[in-house]
Amino acid sequence: MATHAAHAHAHAHTHTVKRYKGLMDWLTTVDHKKIGILYLLAGFIFFLVGGLEAILIRIQLMKPMNDFVAADTFNELLTMHGTTMIFLAAMPMLFALMNAVIPLQIGARDVAFPFLNALGFWTFFFGGLLLNISWFTGTVPDAGWTSYVPLAGPTYNGTHGVDYYVIGLQIAGIGTLLGGINFMATIINMRAPGMSFMRMPMFTWAIFITSVLIVFAFPVLTVGLVAIMFDRLFQANFFEVGGGGNGVLWEHIFWVFGHPEVYILILPAFGVISEVVATFARKRLFGYSSMVFAIVLIAFLGFMVWAHHMFTTGLGPVANALFSIATMLIAVPTGVKIFNWLFTLWGGSIKFTTANLFAVGFIPTFVLGGVTGVMLASAPADYQYHDSYFVVAHFHYVIVGGLILGIFAGLHYWWPKMFGRMLNEGLGKLTFWTFFTGFHLTFFVQHFLGLLGMPRRVWTYLPNQGFETMNLISSIGAFLMGIGTIVFVVNVIIAWAKPRNAAADAWEDGRTLEWSIPSPPPEYNFKQIPLVRGLDAWWKEKMDGKTAMTPAEPLGPIHMPSPSILPLIMSIGLFIAGFGFMYQNHWVAAGGILVTFVCMFLRSVYDDHGFHIDPEEEEVQA
Amino acid sequence: MASNHSVSGEEAKRHKLEGPQKHIVAFVLSLALTIIAFAAVAAGEINTTFTYIILVVMALIQVFVQLAFWMHMKDRGHLFPIICILSGVFVVFAMVIMAVYWVWW
């Protein structure tokens, strides 16, 4: 029997795998570079949707007693803006960068589980789609992105709105968890020879720790969503006070997930900034090992600070003091990182490219967000700031000023690597200045609105309370951010029309392995897996006068995984089942689950033999 | 069929294939720990706090035995599995404290 199977393997070379073109290629791809582009496309579309919702919110708040949107629509916009931006825009765009860059940076041909990678994308996509379909069925989630009970419970939210939130996030969450597992395994197992953990690029370290956070935080959300779903659909009593449930339990569960989630968002941005700053200062990253230590420490502490979102809940002085101190402790490793970036820039011959502008803009902006964070960490003071625009200003400084600036830096930096085309620097700088100015206009004044007492999440406000001018400024800033985003889209479209002519080492000062291979890389990334001889592997070879990496293996046919349509169909199954659960149609739910299980069955039963590419032959053909 | 290719006795020695003895010991140990836990409750005459302590200790020892022997975590090359499980336990530990102290007051 064993002989028989081995015999089948011997034929793997001649195994012809159907290879698709056009749309089918994108629907069936398991190539991390293409999945990265899919994540970017889907994430950016959701970013535009979430941005549009933000603009509508700002139009409503532009003047007192405005009735541009109805009050309940405002609640929906606010909920969907937060949920979309965090789960469907920010995280997928991070996954886009992860997918596009990580295998290249560690000298691998793909991720550990290419099939799961595709599955992760499609479940995210259909989860997001399900959530947004709520706009067309007329019952939109409206209990805030935190979905606090009892507001989100069946008693006060009898329509299907929150069901869309619960089930959409549940499906998207599966994708995120798969991604986390995948990237952890990839970074541990697939590094090129010679790349020890302490030789990994900073972005790889950041993504490694981010993946760890995803793996240990997302299951908490899964259980929370299951509990609230059971409450809503099967009359369970987790959070129903009348049935003995407890609303504070939801707050705990949500934030045990939610706070690590914040670090899931910001750590990759830290990684991007570390790469961009070192590249364009043309210096080695200052304090590499302290950077690694800081990022690990942030992740560790990130699991012990969740209750700082609940200071006013009434946990008592012991809990509040504990979480207060733990939260303030996080400022230490974060400060280490800030100073390391500054010292990296110090004395470097700095090139202010668009990517570097975003990175340099990130540093002071993020410091502002961090400082207000330490202010909020003080429990007694938090009683004053709580639920005011001060909090809104704080977390937008961290998320937009930190993460989104980081993503823009990363996109401008790696665009040539992802697409083989350079973005226009002039338009890029215009994007930066409009977005950056717009951002500070929008959110800086919100600190003071909060201190003056303007509550967050409220539809409108009365005149003559001193809120008018600052709200107007804030709204103007939001438009400016919108313009910045449009300039970026224009830049992308213009770049699209240009020939693919980016150099392999597009910025000429690349330090890490991805710059040692063509832009965009061939399907198999590395013709020969490189041998890594130190930190900043590619820079080291360049400094030794080499023009290519030393290969760690002989030339030969490269084994590739086969494309597969199953991830897409599996996700569609979950999507259908989601509607079945929501509208209590058990046949539809069972049918959807069945589709997913049949796909799992097929995947298990039919071995993927993959196919082989001969790089030499390909070159001859080309 | 497959038994044609089964590892010969000599080869088994070379690779030091472990025998079933250790696993049977682990099984008997798990059995004993389970029985102690059930007996402590069935007896019903010990005070509640003390019973809780017995139960938790028995459970922890049993889980340790099973993880180490049956899930091979004592074997070489299991550094990352140990880190994964311990990280999970760390998060759960925080959550159990939350559940006991910070939900009702």
Add this chain to the structure above:
Amino acid sequence: MSAHQHVEGHLPHEPEKATLEGRNKVLGFWIFLGAEVVLFGTLFSAFIALRHQVLDGPHPSHLFELPMVFAATMILLTSSLMSVFAVQAMHRNKMKALIGWLFVTIILGLAFLGLEIYEFNTYVSEGHKMNTSAFSSSFYTLVGFHGAHVAFGVLWISLLIAQLFKKGLTVVTAPKIYLSMIYWHFIDVVWVFIFTVVYLMGKVG
């Protein structure tokens, strides 16, 4: 991947880790189990937080019957030992023994599931339903999640037995067997906490 170097039909020592794919799967699965620890940990915390909220439903000390729980525990514990033997048979490349042990494992798994379904039925008839109280909701969710894991394990191992008949023991099937066995032990480990925290502590009060 590629089993090319093993064309002779001889399986390497520890076939589950012979290929990079196999090693990736083993590592990835352990990471997944780390996530499962948190998943069950959250369910446990919710249960611990809500377990005294019995309301008008039957109290756990009357509801739970120790003999039945003890029987379920023994069944699962034994099945865990059987799956250890399965992995040992796999390492010795003994197909028939491997299939035999796997078969016993799923039979015991089915027995456990049968007992659990019977148990839930009894509880419902005694007025302990999903919507009775916060205690009952968190009980059914926690124990039900575990039961669902057992059911999935039974289906998975059955499918693997079928694959063993069709494909034999290779460097492709070996990692699958190994992982399903690790999964099965993990289910047993979770059960140790369930009988301790849910049943025994519930009985004590």
